[in-house]
Amino acid sequence: MAAGDDIRVLVVDDSKTVLRLLTFILGKLYRLESAEDGQEAIEAHASFKPDVIILDMNMPVKSGLEVMQHIRGVAQDHDVQIVVLTAQDTKVLKARAFAAGANDFLAKPFDREELLARVGAAARQVTLTRRLRQAYNRISREIDTVAGLQKRLLPDCSPLFGDTLVECLYRPSGRASGDYYDFFTLPDGCIRAVMADVSGHGARAAFLMAVVRTLVRVTQTHYLSLAEMLSLANHHLLSSIGQEPDFVTLAAVDIDPDEGTLTYVNAGHCPPLLYTGDRIMELAPTSSVLGFFDQKYPMRTIEFEKPAGLLLYTDGWYEWHTLEKEMFGLERFTELASGLMRSDRFSLQNLLENLCGEKAGPVFSDDVTGLWVCAGSPLSRVFSGRSTPQASRALAKDVVAAVKAYMEDPDILHDLDILLTEACANITRHAYGGGEGPMEVRLRIRPGQSVDMEVVDWGKGFGDAVKFENAAPDSECGRGMFIICKLSDQCELKRRGRENVLRVVKQIRKELWKT
Amino acid sequence: MENLTWLRKGACLLAKFSGEITMEVTQDFKHAVEQALEKEDTPALALDLSEVSFMDSSGIGFLVSCNTRLQSLGKRLVLMSPSQQVRKTLGLVQLMDFFAVAESDVDLESMTAKGGK
Structure with a gap:
């Protein structure tokens, strides 16, 4: 096989003699196809997908200029090398041809050696472009792998710890990101929540984020205070990136919902907002960023009253430009978030929607990450009971009554009543093998959006016997799950530790909510 | 059983229940129906569900079992004026057409007299 065999060359000229000559000279070196006018050239470009086009300028039907305008403008092919061939070797024509997208020029009558040299140069360019693309694709796949791995390091659920709900939102600006958030329970029952931002973007930031995450997670099993956790992270960052411009901002809190205390450290991170007792507190930095120098990390402890909410976020939330081309800014963001937190309708989704305003949403240029920890909110409640028939039905009614405070549509309330009664009845019938045991409904109301429910038991689990299909008309049982699925927008069964969880989401139209 | 009253409508035995039909009451309800069928000779049983x-x-499940039981005795089950809530639940599992439904006394009379649906 000749060297240029994988290069496709399209020769276009309305003169059969020129076409024959071009075919004779180039045919042994390249895969060749020919066209006799501009229209044929456009069609051959679409079907043959050439790498190089030798293009005559003056042709019937469509001129060489029009062909180039189509290829570059309409077909958006900026890779094909176009060598223009014409008898009019004028400066004006050359300028027009280059402006329309030509890569090279060859005057008629052409010299065989010059033709081979120019097509050879174009073919080399094609090979280089291909290699570049392959390299780019390989790197791109690697970044995708990094982004995929990174995503797995971040929690993606909104669990309830007792009466404390944690909600997260993560929108990386690229594929891999330097934002890190996390939450977990400590051996003493406190909830540790962390928000960090590694400077820069891409794979480098993602790598450093993974380092920080590993060090933070060490403290889940080997207890370290927040100050010790930051010292550990700083120590390792100094040894790896101490001489480089990268740094990490990090805010972390330990929340004791039962005692109503919150301990925090803030290493140069944007101040988390705490809502308690109808006021907003900003948890300002207590130290400088991580990764620059050795320092102490003082902790502060504050008391809070329920309901209380804590918003941890990254600067991507407020570092974006409005339509008036000014930075949205931390001050406006804090004001907006505080207003929503006071209204008891706060959720990260709600915050994002309010940020979007009426005219146009923000075009975020950075990663946007948020963590919302909410203790004792009426929007997040846990209802507990035993799995007797009476208690089971009463539990469903209590949950529906709690929703009624926010939404009074009788049809929707009836739907919720049926699906909760079915879910609780399933536990009564099946979870404890004929005996009784504990059950819980964890309710999360998202005003204007949805009601999310987790119906939980600690029994023997679902096994393979769960039926999601409708039962036969003369069957006396087996319709519960079918009804639940029918009345909800999302319905899934899962085992979480020792818990059997039926998670159900019911979307509710905005206008049906109380204002 | 509370909330359950029995009466005669022509040849037909009618049971009117008000309140909620959930697993809390279905066993008692089944039992009450069995007892009534033993005591009373009737070609059809009508369940008035207008106040459910x-x-x-x-x-x-209870309604399906009643239906099967009556069929096995050569009798009919008719649902009388089911409430919107009952219709909704039956509609969800596509069983509204499975049961014979009477909307009025006249309906019930004609259905039980002809022995047709």
């Missing part, structure tokens, strides 16, 4: 405020799949 809530019914779940246990209630459906």
Whole structure:
């Protein structure tokens, strides 16, 4: 096989003699196809997908200029090398041809050696472009792998710890990101929540984020205070990136919902907002960023009253430009978030929607990450009971009554009543093998959006016997799950530790909510 | 059984229940129906469900079992004026057409007299 065999060359000229000559000279070196006018050239470009086009300028039907305008403008092919061939070797024509997208020029009558040299140069360019693309694709796949791995390091659920709900939102600006958030329970029952931002973007930031995450997670099993956790992270960052411009901002809190205390450290991170007792507190930095120098990390402890909410976020939330081309800014963001937190309708989704305003949403240029920890909110409640028939039905009614405070549509309330009664009845019938045991409904109301429910038991689990299909008309049982699925927008069964969880989401139209 | 009253409508035995039909009551309800069928000779049993405020799949199961039981005795089950809540639950599992439904006394009379649906 000749060297240029994988290069496709399209020769276009309305003169059969020129076409024959071009075919004779180039045919042994390249895969060749020919066209006799501009229209044929456009069609051959679409079907043959050439790498190089030798293009005559003056042709019937469509001129060489029009062909180039189509290829570059309409077909958006900026890779094909176009060598223009014409008898009019004028400066004006050359300028027009280059402006329309030509890569090279060859005057008629052409010299065989010059033709081979120019097509050879174009073919080399094609090979280089291909290699570049392959390299780019390989790197791109690697970044995708990094982004995929990174995503797995971040929690993606909104669990309830007792009466404390944690909600997260993560929108990386690229594929891999330097934002890190996390939450977990400590051996003493406190909830540790962390928000960090590694400077820069891409794979480098993602790598450093993974380092920080590993060090933070060490403290889940080997207890370290927040100050010790930051010292550990700083120590390792100094040894790896101490001489480089990268740094990490990090805010972390330990929340004791039962005692109503919150301990925090803030290493140069944007101040988390705490809502308690109808006021907003900003948890300002207590130290400088991580990764620059050795320092102490003082902790502060504050008391809070329920309901209380804590918003941890990254600067991507407020570092974006409005339509008036000014930075949205931390001050406006804090004001907006505080207003929503006071209204008891706060959720990260709600915050994002309010940020979007009426005219146009923000075009975020950075990663946007948020963590919302909410203790004792009426929007997040846990209802507990035993799995007797009476208690089971009463539990469903209590949950529906709690929703009624926010939404009074009788049809929707009836739907919720049926699906909760079915879910609780399933536990009564099946979870404890004929005996009784504990059950819980964890309710999360998202005003204007949805009601999310987790119906939980600690029994023997679902096994393979769960039926999601409708039962036969003369069957006396087996319709519960079918009804639940029918009345909800999302319905899934899962085992979480020792818990059997039926998670159900019911979307509710905005206008049906109380204002 | 509370909330359950029995009366005669022509040849037909009618049971009127008000309240919720869930697994809390279905066993008692089944038992009451069995007893009534033993005592009373009737070609059909009508269940007046006009005042049922809530019914779940246990209630459906109860209705299906009543229907099967009556069929085995060569008798009919007719649902009398089911409430919106009952209709909704039956509609969800596509069983509204499975049961014979009477909307009025006249309906019930003609249905039980002809022995047709």
